[in-house]
Amino acid sequence: MILWTHKNVECALLFFCLGLLCLIGLTTLNAWFRVFGTTDSRSTVSAAKAAAPESASQPTSQPPSKPTTPDVRDEIASRVNDAKKELEVTIDADRKNAGDRIDEKMDGAKQLLDRLITLTGVYSVILGFTAFLSVKFARDEAREQVEILDKKIAEIEQSFPEFSRLDERIQRLMRGMELRMSDEADWNDDESYRALSEEQRQEYLNNEATLTSISAFALDRPPSVRARLVSIYGAFARFYLGRHNTSPDLSEADYVRALSYASRAIDLSPERMSGYRLRGAIYLSRYERLSKIAPPVDGAKLKHLLQSAESDFAEAIGKGTKDEVDAGAYYNQALTRYYEGDIAGAAAASRQLLGLKSRISSAHREKYLPDIYLNLGCFLAMQARSAAEQQRTEDEQHFSAEAVQALKGGIDDFQSTASLDGGLVLLKKGIQKELLEGGDLSHLAPAQKEEVATLIKSRAA
Secondary structure (H helix, E strand, O other), rough: OOOOOOHHHHHHHHHHHHHHHHHHHHHHHHHHHHHHHHOOHHHHHHHHHHHHHHOOOOOOOOOOOOOOOHHHHHHHHHHHHHHHHHHHHHHHHHHHHHHHHHHHHHHHHHHHHHHHHHHHHHHHHHHHHHHHHHHHHHHHHHHHHHHHHHHHHHHHHOOOOHHHOOOHHHHHHHHHHHHOEEEEOOOHHHHHHHOOOOHHHHHHHHHHHHHHHHHHHHHOOOOHHHHHHHHHHHHHHHHHHHHHHOOOOHHHHHHHHHHHHHHHHHHHHHOOOHHHHHHHHHHHHHHHHOOOOOOOOOOOHHHHHHHHHHHHHHHHHOOEEEOOHHHHHHHHHHHHHOOOOOOHHHHHHHHHHHHHHOOOOOOHHHHHHHHHHHHHHHHHHHHHHHHHHHOOHHHHHHHHHHHHHHHHHHHHHHHHHHHHHHHHHHHHHHHHHHHHOOHHHHOOOOOHHHHHHHHHHHHHO
């Protein structure tokens, strides 16, 4: 018994099309020989007839026995004229026969072309019908396979209830992780990690173990799950950064794990700024800790950390948009340049961020702008001190005046926005600390120092 599946039908249609192609080829060859394969025998006969008068008119090889008389010449001329007329008649007849044959061949060629066009149309219709049947059979078979798969899934869910609605359960579990791990704390501040209770620290570790156990289910495929996973990776990176910064021996394992989670977040969402800024902050934090320990760390290693941080901050800044600016990337880029000894570059990065402050979110304005204004004043004070050491009096006065102006602009900026009272307090405390504890602002000329002190008092809340 033959099973008429779509594969058998396709094979039958294939053989049918091959037979049709052979038929078309034979028909074409037959028509070609019928039209162009015959020869014209009449031209040979005509040529023979045309040659006869010409040979009759040729003079004989025997010399004349007597001089030619006028009557003989007239008779010869008459014969030549008769032969010429007969030749012209023959040529006209041959020309007419040749034209008739050409017309016959043209008619045959037209008929052959019409047949070929007809056969081509029939073949195209057959091919289209074959394709339609193939698609139809494939769709029916796919529908059957889907139905079979649905039945198997239903059977598995009945046999193993724990797999029922697995994707929904995983997303709910990840959402709970995300809510329990806050991203608001400043993990560069050691107190942020120390403020975590032991229960909260264990919560992070438990969440990490849970994420590892469910990672086999291809969590990075759906876009919604991928975005949540990026947030969770960022939380783990910050947690291990905080633990690294507070460990007495600056555990390299915690640093590497923080770096690994930040890199995973970048791999899942390379278009986002936050991943690059986070990884750059990890490099920078590692540099800050290693540069302060004794014995000193290899200078090449410290330089590599700064270069890596600068590269990631530049990448984050480059991915900014017209409506979104990552203030943390600019802030950390200025610090990186300061550590590299590029004070002018650090001041330029700070000024660039202040030029974009209207596009910074309110949360980032209060978090970063106080330090940006304070650091800019300190960078300019450093340049003023360097100019004084080189006895460049005019440059010293210029940088000192710019430092005072930067601090004044920061205080005015915060006072003009009622929602940024916290930022105003932080900026004023930072300026006072610099003046009282011998910071960079304390090295300004006495006139500028007095102006800064008066500035703080006159704008006290």
